[in-house]
Amino acid sequence: MASIKRRADGVWRARYRDPAGKEHARHFSRKVDAQRWLDEVTSTVVTGTYTDPALSRVTVGEWGRRWLDGHAALKPSTRGRYESLMRCHIEPRWGTTSIRAVNVADVESWLADMMTRGLAVSSVRQAYRVLSLILEHAVRAGRLPRNPAGGASLPRAHPRDKRFLSxxxxxxxxxxxxxxxxxxxxxxxxxxxxxxxxxxxxxxxxxxxxxxxxxxxxxxxxxxxxxxxxxxxxxxxxxxxxxxxxxxxxxxxxxxxxxxxxxxxxxxxxxxxxxxxxxxxxxxxxxxxxxxxxxxxxxxxxxxxxxxxxxxxxxxxxxxxxxxxxxxxxxxxxFDDDLDAVADRLDEAAVRARADFLRTERGSDVVPIKPARR
CATH class of the missing domain: 1.10.443.10 (Intergrase catalytic core)
Incomplete structure (x- = not known):
């Protein structure tokens, strides 16, 4: 159930009850904004993506620590790398930000800032991956309807040519x-x-x-x-x-x-x-x-x-x-040479097949000699 009412001071109060029966309310200076908010909430309820706003108030820093603590099976080297990425790149920017306040535009701005500061592309992509894993964990826990960092444009890596010794x-x-x-x-x-x-x-x-x-x-x-x-x-x-x-x-x-x-x-x-x-x-x-x-x-x-x-x-x-x-x-x-070898073998097979075909065709024009009758 949802409703919009105007208070005596002219402020519009929009409220609704979530599927669990809990009441939520927000106040707006314009009725159109209140209606838009209720429409958005109703849409998430209908599509099954509704989450309690209170659950998404947790900060990225706090949720990230919970996420990492819950991965007891991580190899020590992997855990150390994740902790370093969180300490150096994620917590300084996102530590006090609520998970629901994260959006793609801000994530892309963060990625661009790291590139401007001279971080390697691989480090930037790794930092993004950890942030995305943290937010994806929040989705699975029912705290977010979707991963707000999903779909961000990542910097492209330009791998150097590999070196092979003789x-x-x-x-x-x-x-x-x-x-x-x-x-x-x-x-x-x-x-x-x-x-x-x-x-x-x-x-x-x-x-x-x-x-x-x-x-x-x-x-x-x-x-x-x-x-x-x-x-x-x-x-x-x-x-x-x-x-x-x-x-x-x-x-x-x-x-x-x-x-x-x-x-x-x-x-x-x-x-x-x-x-x-x-x-x-x-x-x-x-x-x-x-x-x-x-x-x-x-x-x-x-x-x-x-x-x-x-x-x-x-x-x-x-x-x-x-x-x-x-x-x-x-x-x-x-494996490019393998392709050349395959092409060579196909050529050889085609040549042999063509030669066999021509021999067979020519052979069909020959009239067998029959012995004379006596």
Missing amino acids: HAEVQRLATAAGDYLLVVEMLAFTGLRFGELAALRVGRVDLLRRRLEIAESVTEVNGATVFGTPKTHHRRSVPIPRSLVDELAQVVAGRAPGELLFTSPEGGVLRVGNFRKRVFDRAALEAGLPGLTPHELRHTAASLAVSAGANVKAVQRLLGHASAAMTLDVYSGL
Whole structure:
């Protein structure tokens, strides 16, 4: 039930009862505004998108903390990243704003402001994703009829060209890495993420089957190393190239199964930042590969696998991607040669079929010789 009445002071009072029987009222200086408000409320009730206005008064900051606290299963690295994005980008702008006051125009203005301040496109998009997840959680909780940040125009990422090394370049880099030669070769020829390599234990190296069992990954959260599952939460088995078996045999000999395969000079976890400062960046310069990053050795592994004849499904399993579609999204350019090969095979088949057809057609014009009657 809804009604509009004019008070003695000339103000229009609009009121209605929600589906739960609770009364709500607002006051307007014009009757047309009061009627518009009631029409909007009635529309949400009819379409089933009505939410109690009191529930949407909670601030983005408070609801964001509730949302994060409710995700106990998040990996420590993911939780740390979400907390950082909330602290640095979401709470300064939206912390005291009620969730119902968020709108697309203000969200897009916030995105533009972050870009103006020089944030990387990836960071801007990640901040938006966290805000959107917070608001989507409010929708599921019945506090909002829809996600008010949905449909915002996001800045486009311009990924730089991926860098793939040849076998010769990998060997130059590995040689320049000195005592960490095998670390470079493992990254370039197995496609492991650095955190997966740093978490690899002696007992998960099977030299007889030539397999690595990838079950852990290590990341840094607030300066501390944290062990967890690999990025996709799935174990996988990665082949060991024959060329690395003898070197690995020397590394694992006489060591306990639970020991880390590779460690820092002090015997601790091999951290990517320290590894770059102490070994990798210098080795890259010495090998004539300035600016190279350890992650580009993972790209190199994909490239070398494809050039050796691996199909997209095999590359997906090697790298531990969640799907073959993801592998194609990341490395679609590597499979262009496959298209050329397909075209060549289609050509060959068409030529053979045409030749067979012509031979058959010509053969049909030949009149068989019958023996003479006696």
